[in-house]
Amino acid sequence: xxxxxxxxxxxxxxxxxxxxxxxxxxxxxxxxxxxxxxxxxxxxxxxxxxxxxxxxxxxxxxxxxxxxxxxxxxxxxxxxxxxxxxxxxxxxxxxxxxxxxxxxxxxxxxxxxxxxxxxxxxxxxxxxxxxxxxxxxxxxxxxxxxxxxxxxxxxxxxxxxxxxxxxxxxxxxxxxxxxxxxxxxxxxxxxxxxxxxxxxxxxxxxxxxxxxxxxxxxxxxxxxxxxxxxxxxxxxxxxxxxxxxxxxxxxxxxxxxxxxxx
Numbered sequence: 001x002x003x004x005x006x007x008x009x010x011x012x013x014x015x016x017x018x019x020x021x022x023x024x025x026x027x028x029x030x031x032x033x034x035x036x037x038x039x040x041x042x043x044x045x046x047x048x049x050x051x052x053x054x055x056x057x058x059x060x061x062x063x064x065x066x067x068x069x070x071x072x073x074x075x076x077x078x079x080x081x082x083x084x085x086x087x088x089x090x091x092x093x094x095x096x097x098x099x100x101x102x103x104x105x106x107x108x109x110x111x112x113x114x115x116x117x118x119x120x121x122x123x124x125x126x127x128x129x130x131x132x133x134x135x136x137x138x139x140x141x142x143x144x145x146x147x148x149x150x151x152x153x154x155x156x157x158x159x160x161x162x163x164x165x166x167x168x169x170x171x172x173x174x175x176x177x178x179x180x181x182x183x184x185x186x187x188x189x190x191x192x193x194x195x196x197x198x199x200x201x202x203x204x205x206x207x208x209x210x211x212x213x214x215x216x217x218x219x220x221x222x223x224x225x226x227x228x229x230x231x232x233x234x235x236x237x238x239x240x241x242x243x244x245x246x247x248x249x250x251x252x253x254x255x256x257x258x259x260x261x262x
Contacts, residue, residue, distance in 0.1 A: 023047035073101035080108035098125035151180035170203040199225040
């Protein structure tokens with residue numbers, strides 16, 4: 001694994017002005033990259049050689065306190081074709097994971113996404129009515145301690161995430177919905193089917209109201225493991241979709257546990 005762990009230097013603030021990788025970065029065969037403690041605001045500039053990072057399968061970014069984005073849109077076009085696993089932890093200024101320039105791009109290969117301790121994260125990605133979704137092949141999604149995230153996916157996006165097998169959401173204080181409407185989206189009674197989802201685990205989500213927005217419905221035909229612990233401000237607030245759960249004939253394990261009052 002290629003690992004980048006910058007050390008503290010006397011330059012201090014000067015480090016944050018330069019991207020971590022520039023036009024001199026030539027890594028045509030790198031498959032795994034870990035970046036920890038970088039002081040920069042950007043990882044890549046706009047002149048990265050065309051043959052660099054085009055085989056990158058795993059990207060892990062941790063404790064980069066000045067980082068403003070994971071990648072600019074031009075770099076995401078490259079990463080979408082190869083990246084399988086993305087993990088981002090403790091990068092306090094990150095507000096959005098995927099940024100698009102709204103041009104049509106190929107569907108990404110990513111199957112595993114882990115986001116932890118991103119206190120300013122507002123969106124994983126925004127669809128804005130754009131006709132494709134960057135990562136329709138996601139199998140595992142884990143979102144933990146992203147306190148300002150109000151919804152996980154837009155309704156538009158969720159319709160394309162049929163392949164997700166396991167979804168874990170924990171300790172996201174402001175989260176209200178798993179799938180909700182963007183301001184530009186019209187609430188039209190959409191049915192969202194997570195056809196491959198076998199495990200749904202929700203923990204400590206005090207503001208969650210439901211899985212999906214009003215007028216929409218959700219289906220989990222393959223669900224086997226359902227866990228909801230300390231979700232909602234009243235005991236049954238997180239159970240608005242109970243009829244959907246009862247229709248899940250494959251469920252083998254179910255746990256509902258509400259927070260106990262002091």
